[in-house]
Amino acid sequence: MLYDFHTHTFLSDGVLSPVELIRRAVANGYTAIAVTDHAGLGDQERVLDILVKECEMATAEMGIMAFPGVELTHVPPKRIAEAARKAKSLGAKIVLVHGETIKEPVAEGTNQAALESPDVDILVHPGMLTEAEAEMAKKAGIYLELTARAGHSLTNGHVARTAMSVGASLVVDSDGHGPGDLLTEELAQQVAIGAGLPHDAIDAVLHTNPQAIIANMVG
Ligand SMILES: [Zn+2]
Ligand SMILES: [Zn+2]
Numbered sequence: 001m002l003y004d005f006h007t008h009t010f011l012s013d014g015v016l017s018p019v020e021l022i023r024r025a026v027a028n029g030y031t032a033i034a035v036t037d038h039a040g041l042g043d044q045e046r047v048l049d050i051l052v053k054e055c056e057m058a059t060a061e062m063g064i065m066a067f068p069g070v071e072l073t074h075v076p077p078k079r080i081a082e083a084a085r086k087a088k089s090l091g092a093k094i095v096l097v098h099g100e101t102i103k104e105p106v107a108e109g110t111n112q113a114a115l116e117s118p119d120v121d122i123l124v125h126p127g128m129l130t131e132a133e134a135e136m137a138k139k140a141g142i143y144l145e146l147t148a149r150a151g152h153s154l155t156n157g158h159v160a161r162t163a164m165s166v167g168a169s170l171v172v173d174s175d176g177h178g179p180g181d182l183l184t185e186e187l188a189q190q191v192a193i194g195a196g197l198p199h200d201a202i203d204a205v206l207h208t209n210p211q212a213i214i215a216n217m218v219g
Pocket of ligand 2: 006007008071175
């Protein structure tokens with residue numbers, strides 16, 4: 001059982017086509033993948049038009065559950081709710097928001113705006129997440145991400161501790177942009193344990209939470 005809800009293709013800044021990425025995920029033993037290219041208000045149609053078709057084909061023919069999505073990236077905070085709603089209307093099964101990673105000058109207020117948006121499912125690489133933001137995530141049922149991506153992962157320990165302190169739900173994603181970036185079961189475990197999660201929390205983060213996200217997407 002291996003799940004990953006955050007990956008990129010050459011439709012944004014990844015290197016593989018959607019079907020190449022999905023085939024690699026099958027080879028790594030994935031149960032499910034979400035393909036979530038960077039997008040905003042201007043390019044969601046282009047990205048989702050392709051991802052919806054490719055994920056439908058892969059789910060039917062390739063022995064994996066593949067879900068089309070977007071990672072709303074550098075959308076001004078006050079337009080995030082609108083962009084998320086639009087993504088869902090265009091066929092996105094899952095909407096991620098590119099959170100306030102310490103690696104990039106993400107607009108202040110992005111985490112909060114994401115957590116106030118009913119169509120957002122995961123706030124990814126939330127950086128110096130505050131306890132108030134973690135509380136909002138818990139209340140909204142929005143997942144917070146521990147990432148395998150170099151750089152963004154610098155704050156995994158802080159994100160894990162802050163989320164756990166209020167009982168907000170976590171997932172582990174690859175944020176894969178290339179063939180070497182995808183998760184394996186071992187890597188997902190290492191990211192979770194390396195972030196400081198206690199061993200008895202690992203099963204929820206790696207299995208129960210992803211299964212709930214999938215139930216929500218297929219329901
Ligand atoms: Zn991102
Ligand atoms: Zn990403």
